[in-house]
Amino acid sequence: MKRRTVLKSGAATTLVGLAGCVGGGESEQATTTTETETQTTTEETTTETTTQNELSGTLKVATYSSFVDAPSSSPGAWLKNTFEERHPDVTVEWETPENELNYYIQRASQGVDIGTDVYVGLNVDHLIRIDEKLGQKRLFDPVADGLSHYGHVKEGLKFDPQNRAIPYDTGYISLVYDGNEIQKPPETFQDLLKDRYRGDLIVQNAKTAATGRAFLLWTVNTVGEDQYLDYWKKLDDNGVTILGSWSDAYTAYENGEAPMVVSYSTDQVYANRQDKDLSKHQVGFLNDQGYANPEGMAKFADTDNPDLAEAFMDFLLSKRAQKKIAQLNVQFPATDWAPLSDEFEKYAKVPENPVTFTYEELQGNVDEWVDQWARQIAGGS
The missing domain is CATH 3.40.190.10 (Periplasmic binding protein-like II)
Structure with missing residues (x-):
């Protein structure tokens, strides 16, 4: 059995952040922040394309409940409000079914329409369960090629060989x-x-x-x-x-x-x-x-809003969102460009040799x- 080091020890010291809610369903350590984000916001706004600015419609995003149920200490409310501010003709609706991902696996196995666009909170165990339960049926589509920020995702955290699940944070x-x-x-x-x-x-x-x-x-x-x-x-x-x-x-x-x-x-x-x-x-x-436990997001295969879904996923990989997710979801960012506070540098700990299974x-x-x-x-x- 091969073992894989997620990040080389020399690079590990560049990671700073929080880790606390991993794998969906475990609400663990949540916090708020007051750091200014004006510069990051301005930089990202100028990079938006005309197509993104013209996005419209309702985006349905599924996740585990603790990702959204505490507006002051979960990233869901902030992500919804900020994305809607960036795209005034878009409405984000969160879905938190009691059975989490199993709810959508069951619907797919029964041939029932999913009716949801994005899932946030996948880990490698979930992907294995999907493939074992559904076989050739597709629950999620590969999406990496449609994300402009995908190149900033740390290589050692990518856990889906088919690029369906895109990491957005990790815990140790x-x-x-x-x-x-x-x-x-x-x-x-x-x-x-x-x-x-x-x-x-x-x-x-x-x-x-x-x-x-x-x-x-x-x-x-x-x-x-x-x-x-x-x-x-x-x-x-x-x-x-x-x-x-x-x-x-x-x-x-x-x-x-x-x-x-x-x-x-x-x-x-x-x-x-x-x-x-x-x-x-x-x-x-x-x-x-x-032990590194990255979380990912994925686009449902039968979404009627593929462009909107990819725009939202790309937003989660942006500097501003990566920083905020780390602070509110108590996790390390999955990218190499999220600026974090001195407080995180002082108190967040990174192992010398992070490990995980592929x-x-x-x-x-x-x-x-x-x-x-x-x-x-x-x-x-």
Whole structure:
């Protein structure tokens, strides 16, 4: 099994931002910003084409609920308002079905009209599920050639070999620990098995939480697919606590039930803005790694508004939108040109060696890895 480094260590230091809502459905760390954007806005406005300025109609955009449900701390409201200001004859309508992407997979499998133009919040697991469930039926169309800003997307974050899903942000899974309780944090996955960390770690269920699945994939990537279950059995013997969601796990951590939790490498940004004690929100990278979990957006194959859909997707890759998404969705930008604040440079942490699995590596494997883990470690949950 090949393993892939998302960004070379020398380039990783240029990434600055926030990470918190990954994979759809997990509302984790959200913030607001007051930084001025006048210069960026002016630069981008002058680059718009006549065709874009003449766009009109209603654009239906589907996503997970936490992307839009808190106007002061989710990017959805800002993206809608700003895009509509840029295109006065356009109306953006958000859709947040309870079953998220599964709702559209089911409709496509039944041959029912989708009626939606763009989906925001895809990850590589979603693409694999789409291809396994729908086969030759197309849910999304390739779109990269129609996006003027696509060249700014970081190569290491592109996760769809067919260019259907275009990355717009990413998060890095890491450990968060209480520095008052743990003076010497674990530096490797093997360190977590030591007696000194017995009962110290809270993780999320890989069947029910995006963070839990990402942490599981990180262990497979690092210790190997032939050894990961043995590793988890040892971790279980060392008293790891497995909870259903990120929220459950993080709440338990903040309540002092254990001094370490699997979370995101921008935890200090969140803690700083909540006036929390930063000594209780230290970030740790095992093996100098963090598991990258990029999110993407895609154009539905049967959209009646292909030009409008592509214009909206291109807007999400713009400097201004990339900066705002990072701040409001608590994520790192997916592009190489998003200007971010000094606060992010100070508190957001980037692993020296980010890792992830490619689509090809996960296809045909990820469900088996998770199911085996669930049966042998989480009691079949």
